[in-house]
Amino acid sequence: MNPIILEVRGLKKHYGVKGRAASGAGAVRAVDGVTFSISRGETLALVGESGCGKSTVGKAILRLFDITEGEVLLDGERIDEMTSRELRPLRRKIQVVFQDPFSSLNPRMRVREILAEPIRNFGLAKSEAEIDARIAALLDKVRLPRDAAGRWPHEFSGGQRQRIGIARALAAEPELIICDEAVSALDVSVKAQIVNLLQDLQKELGLALLFISHDLAIVEHIAHRVAVMYLGRIVELAGKRALFAGPQHPYTEALLSAAPAPDPTVTSKRILLQGDVPSPLNPPSGCHFHTRCPYVFDRCRRDDPALHEVEPAHYAACHLRETPRQ
Amino acid sequence: MTDAASARVVAAPDLPDILPPVKARRGLAGFVVRHPTMAIGLAILAVMAFVAIFAPLLGTVDPTALAPAKRTRAPSADFWFGSDAFGRDIYSRVLYGARVSLLVGFAVAALASFAGLVIGLLSGYIRAVDGIVMRAMDGLMSIPPILLAVALMALTRASVGNVIMSITIAEIPRVARLVRGVVLSLREQPYVEAAITTGTTTPRIILKHILPNTIAPLTVQATYICGSAMIVESILSFIGAGTPPITPSWGNIMADGRALWQVKPYIIFFPAIFLSLTVLAVNLVGDGLRDALDPRMVKRL
Numbered sequence: 162m163n164p165i166i167l168e169v170r171g172l173k174k175h176y177g178v179k180g181r182a183a184s185g186a187g188a189v190r191a192v193d194g195v196t197f198s199i200s201r202g203e204t205l206a207l208v209g210e211s212g213c214g215k216s217t218v219g220k221a222i223l224r225l226f227d228i229t230e231g232e233v234l235l236d237g238e239r240i241d242e243m244t245s246r247e248l249r250p251l252r253r254k255i256q257v258v259f260q261d262p263f264s265s266l267n268p269r270m271r272v273r274e275i276l277a278e279p280i281r282n283f284g285l286a287k288s289e290a291e292i293d294a295r296i297a298a299l300l301d302k303v304r305l306p307r308d309a310a311g312r313w314p315h316e317f318s319g320g321q322r323q324r325i326g327i328a329r330a331l332a333a334e335p336e337l338i339i340c341d342e343a344v345s346a347l348d349v350s351v352k353a354q355i356v357n358l359l360q361d362l363q364k365e366l367g368l369a370l371l372f373i374s375h376d377l378a379i380v381e382h383i384a385h386r387v388a389v390m391y392l393g394r395i396v397e398l399a400g401k402r403a404l405f406a407g408p409q410h411p412y413t414e415a416l417l418s419a420a421p422a423p424d425p426t427v428t429s430k431r432i433l434l435q436g437d438v439p440s441p442l443n444p445p446s447g448c449h450f451h452t453r454c455p456y457v458f459d460r461c462r463r464d465d466p467a468l469h470e471v472e473p474a475h476y477a478a479c480h481l482r483e484t485p486r487q
Numbered sequence: 488m489t490d491a492a493s494a495r496v497v498a499a500p501d502l503p504d505i506l507p508p509v510k511a512r513r514g515l516a517g518f519v520v521r522h523p524t525m526a527i528g529l530a531i532l533a534v535m536a537f538v539a540i541f542a543p544l545l546g547t548v549d550p551t552a553l554a555p556a557k558r559t560r561a562p563s564a565d566f567w568f569g570s571d572a573f574g575r576d577i578y579s580r581v582l583y584g585a586r587v588s589l590l591v592g593f594a595v596a597a598l599a600s601f602a603g604l605v606i607g608l609l610s611g612y613i614r615a616v617d618g619i620v621m622r623a624m625d626g627l628m629s630i631p632p633i634l635l636a637v638a639l640m641a642l643t644r645a646s647v648g649n650v651i652m653s654i655t656i657a658e659i660p661r662v663a664r665l666v667r668g669v670v671l672s673l674r675e676q677p678y679v680e681a682a683i684t685t686g687t688t689t690p691r692i693i694l695k696h697i698l699p700n701t702i703a704p705l706t707v708q709a710t711y712i713c714g715s716a717m718i719v720e721s722i723l724s725f726i727g728a729g730t731p732p733i734t735p736s737w738g739n740i741m742a743d744g745r746a747l748w749q750v751k752p753y754i755i756f757f758p759a760i761f762l763s764l765t766v767l768a769v770n771l772v773g774d775g776l777r778d779a780l781d782p783r784m785v786k787r788l
Contacts, residue, residue, distance in 0.1 A: 259681065
């Protein structure tokens with residue numbers, strides 16, 4: 162197992178709370194106690210439906226806002242409590258690729274300027290000539306023509322812009338890239354190109370990826386491990402094969418059954434969940450999923466199930482999977 | 488890869504174009520065709536600027552020279568626009584008046600835009616500043632701009648510089664609000680978040696990512712301020728709170744002609760025509776700029 166690059170412990174992000182108050186009534190609990198870690202060179206996928214808090218987790222790691230509670234450790238160092246001045250040099254290690262390729266590039270900057278920004282900020286090049294050489298190498302890496310450097314973002318298509326976004330992330334020579342729905346806005350064919358590009362780059366550069374997505378087919382293709390989120394919490398965390406072959410949490414089961422199979426002759430049993438996702442403003446007591454769970458029983462309404470190792474390296478937060486207490 | 492691409496056969500190379508190609512006009516003609524409103528506005532403004540700059544060479548006499556024997560003459564070969572109650576040549580006064588109006592309009596637009604831009608950028612990006620500054624701006628905005636300008640003029644001496652300053656102060660809050668609004672929406676853009684993660688410092692984010700994207704709406708707003716400043720200047724002059732009465736400005740000329748407007752309407756008519764045309768031109772340029780800079784906004788207004 163590779164050494165751990167990023168560790169998140171008990172991360173909470175509540176909105177509408179003044180200061181860093183732990184948990185108050187009337188707060189939107191966007192992320193409510195999330196714990197996971199990513200090793201070097203690993204792809205961890207964070208999946209879940211809209212509004213479950215997966216993007217918030219990504220932005221919290223990037224320190225785009227202050228978190229409410231919990232710890233974020235980069236290479237064993239806590240970054241959630243650093244001042245922005247202390248954090249700035251460390252930001253190099255974590256970069257991001259956003260969902261919307263149209264708003265993630267400044268329309269008033271040429272591609273060269275966009276890519277030069279991280280190189281200059283982190284002092285990765287000593288001269289303008291070196292910056293140009295690095296930019297040329299970056300464009301080669303993301304398979305864009307070198308003359309792209311002199312162009313404006315609006316001259317490119319969505320897929321090409323996403324490549325520029327990836328090149329910008331790579332320019333900082335990161336160790337972890339957070340892909341926040343990085344391929345969700347792209348056409349299927351372009352999507353495949355970008356996913357393959359990410360995989361190639363990961364092999365070449367030993368990058369860790371936090372792949373935030375709701376597209377299970379892509380996740381099955383790219384991830385090593387998968388964390389399933391529901392209403393601000395991780396309900397299941399396991400290796401890709403284990404999770405897709407034998408989901409342990411009822412929510413994961415339902416989620417997987419909802420993904421369309423590419424083979425029309427295969428008819429899978431659909432598990433239809435009743436009702437809507439409860440509001441994160443007022444999450445249900447006990448297990449957050451108990452209002453929609455087909456297997457709900459008394460204890461689910463009272464006790465909050467902890468993430469529990471049901472099989473080696475396979476964690477689920479469900480009372481049904483808990484081994485009897487010692 | 489390249490072999491496959493070159494071996495590809497073009498299926499139907501001789502199909503006619505579905506849409507006939509539109510001949511792209513270049514140069515001045517192309518600009519007029521593409522932006523007719525801006526072209527008309529710029530043309531009128533160019534004429535006004537020419538008139539203002541070359542006023543002494545356009546057959547004018549001293550605009551302040553009194554001629555009691557030739558009072559209130561109707562427009563004629565001697566007095567193209569007639570003469571006023573003191574026998575001053577209205578043609579000369581209107582041409583020289585263009586200097587005051589254009590100077591006030593452009594100076595106010597430039598100063599108010601700059602001050603409003605700085606205030607708006609700071610309060611939009613720095614949370615701590617926002618509350619205090621915007622409450623002060625709200626306070627300023629609660630006073631009608633003309634009343635505020637009148638009050639400020641009452642505190643100072645009548646001069647063109649003081650007129651510019653008063654109208655600028657009255658216009659700043661509107662610009663600051665506009666810029667702040669734009670900044671608030673820009674700071675949530677993913678490219679600003681990406682700039683943060685790539686280690687860009689806050690001042691550089693404001694300068695390189697936020698500022699360039701506020702210029703387009705600000706330019707449009709500046710043209711409207713320019714037009715409104717010209718009108719406010721005339722109003723101030725008209726009510727005697729603006730430029731000194733001796734200075735020929737369109738507002739002053741109209742103020743002088745007010746007592747006689749029923750019998751000698753041309754005293755007010757000519758400066759009014761010039762003022763209306765100039766403000767119209769400025770607004771046409773503003774509309775044209777808005778359409779050119781942000782095509783999505785065309786339908787909205």
